[in-house]
Amino acid sequence: MEMKNDNYLWDGSDPPDEEVQRLERLLEPLRSDPPPLRLPDSASRWHMRAFVPLVATAAAVVLLVGVVWRTRAPQAAAWEVASLAGRPRIGASAIDTTGRLAVGQTLTTDAESRAQIDISTIGQVDIEHDTRVRLLETRAGHYRLALDRGTLRAVISAPPGQFIVDTPSATATDLGCVYTLHVDDDGTGLLSVTVGWVAFEFNGHESFVPAGASCRTDAHAGPGTPRFDDADHEFQMAVERVDFDNSGVDRTAALRLILDRARVRDAVTLWHLLARVRPSERGDVFDALAARVPPPSAVTRERVLALDRGALDLWWNALGLGDTSFWRQWKRPLPSPSTPR
Amino acid sequence: MDHALELHSVLSALTPRDLPRLHLTIRAAAGGDRDAFARLYADYFRMVHAILLGRVPRRDVDDLVQDVFLTVFTRLKSLREPAAFGGWLATIARNRATDHLRQTREQVELPKDMPGGDSIDADTFAVLDIVRQLPDAYRETLLMRLVEGMSGAEIAERTGLTPGSVRVNLHRGMTLLREKLEWK
Numbered sequence: 001m002e003m004k005n006d007n008y009l010w011d012g013s014d015p016p017d018e019e020v021q022r023l024e025r026l027l028e029p030l031r032s033d034p035p036p037l038r039l040p041d042s043a044s045r046w047h048m049r050a051f052v053p054l055v056a057t058a059a060a061v062v063l064l065v066g067v068v069w070r071t072r073a074p075q076a077a078a079w080e081v082a083s084l085a086g087r088p089r090i091g092a093s094a095i096d097t098t099g100r101l102a103v104g105q106t107l108t109t110d111a112e113s114r115a116q117i118d119i120s121t122i123g124q125v126d127i128e129h130d131t132r133v134r135l136l137e138t139r140a141g142h143y144r145l146a147l148d149r150g151t152l153r154a155v156i157s158a159p160p161g162q163f164i165v166d167t168p169s170a171t172a173t174d175l176g177c178v179y180t181l182h183v184d185d186d187g188t189g190l191l192s193v194t195v196g197w198v199a200f201e202f203n204g205h206e207s208f209v210p211a212g213a214s215c216r217t218d219a220h221a222g223p224g225t226p227r228f229d230d231a232d233h234e235f236q237m238a239v240e241r242v243d244f245d246n247s248g249v250d251r252t253a254a255l256r257l258i259l260d261r262a263r264v265r266d267a268v269t270l271w272h273l274l275a276r277v278r279p280s281e282r283g284d285v286f287d288a289l290a291a292r293v294p295p296p297s298a299v300t301r302e303r304v305l306a307l308d309r310g311a312l313d314l315w316w317n318a319l320g321l322g323d324t325s326f327w328r329q330w331k332r333p334l335p336s337p338s339t340p341r
Numbered sequence: 342m343d344h345a346l347e348l349h350s351v352l353s354a355l356t357p358r359d360l361p362r363l364h365l366t367i368r369a370a371a372g373g374d375r376d377a378f379a380r381l382y383a384d385y386f387r388m389v390h391a392i393l394l395g396r397v398p399r400r401d402v403d404d405l406v407q408d409v410f411l412t413v414f415t416r417l418k419s420l421r422e423p424a425a426f427g428g429w430l431a432t433i434a435r436n437r438a439t440d441h442l443r444q445t446r447e448q449v450e451l452p453k454d455m456p457g458g459d460s461i462d463a464d465t466f467a468v469l470d471i472v473r474q475l476p477d478a479y480r481e482t483l484l485m486r487l488v489e490g491m492s493g494a495e496i497a498e499r500t501g502l503t504p505g506s507v508r509v510n511l512h513r514g515m516t517l518l519r520e521k522l523e524w525k
Binding site: 006009010011012019020022023024026027028029030031032034035037038039040089090091092093103104105106108134135136137144146166168169187203 | 362365375378379380382383384386387390394399402403406407410411414415461462464465468469472484486487488489490491492493494495508511512515518519524
């Protein structure tokens, strides 16, 4: 059962099969963009048999509204994609110059290709070599990509919290900025922020990364501790060891190095560490942070050692990280009281 | 034994990187996280759309896709093995199509898909009609590839089939389709 042009049928790669191309052109109009999903208020309510007539009536109303909406609403949005080099692929189709990425579709680049996504009015995302992204959502105020592997660079002008990138080991929420996000095949990643802030979150574990700083993420542990890129190499390596290496001696020595070498500017690293180190280590981190940025009067040692959220928030305010009001409206920068690593 | 083989093929189709993420997304969606469920919807819409398009009139497909995902939303807690999500969802879609056809036959015999009422060419429906005559496995895989624009790897990732199975389905299905089309 040997067939010609196996690869074109498999993933659209060259050489093209004329019959398959003809079928693609004929059948592509049957494709449909995902309409907004309408879910019931709660799954349990959906099961309440006693309310079946009411549910049926409501469903009829929803259906009617849906029909009206579908006749009036414009086509579901897709993002414009331009090739910057080579032939990036949207799904199984290679694009020579431009294409459109719809919700649920995948944009893939190889070693020869790069692409740029124009996200309506909120910004641009450059897709580097050997990268795969999927468009998960695009509607007013909600723009979401998944970065499965590779590297993207985002330049976003939307209000904080509107542009989100999922990776296998963390979710990056734009707080008005420019940043680069890289994901390896094993799900580990690196976020580097050039302008503004990015929130990096996974499974309730959060990091807030300012301009000039980077943050690693691990497939199992989630986002690590932010550290400035101009910190010395040993300091940066020590942060990674504390985040992702649980072997006793190395980790203890790494934490000691961080506490000794941290600059005033590295207070953001120490602040995140408060909630990430073991309880027995927290007092040393408190002392190190207090030596760089004295805690406000209401912030006592006891409150911080107990990871009192109010106290941690007040101390954050004293770090001198600029006007944070814009992103505080989106979410408060509290370290999650997670299990120490 | 069949079940064990099926589960093995599902697990082998997912990369180690995908599994934890899918597991967490499904667990969050089962717990009522609507954002997580929206991600599943975005990721699996095309697979469900293709399965339904291969079975029911096109005008009914979008509404049935909604039905399928509503069913999944209410039953997700019962899914014990997150890695089996794609196959489980596909089964729900096939069952929903079967129920729909049974209900519509009991009411009134509906005409087949016909051009008119939208801008789709008559040739498109003619080809769709031929694809619908193919065996299930070939029909679904070809519609995911030719209609939805999914690559073979994406089809494997979504359906839980091994890449090898998808490749075979594509090739054998395409061979049958060429024979039926008799294009010169």
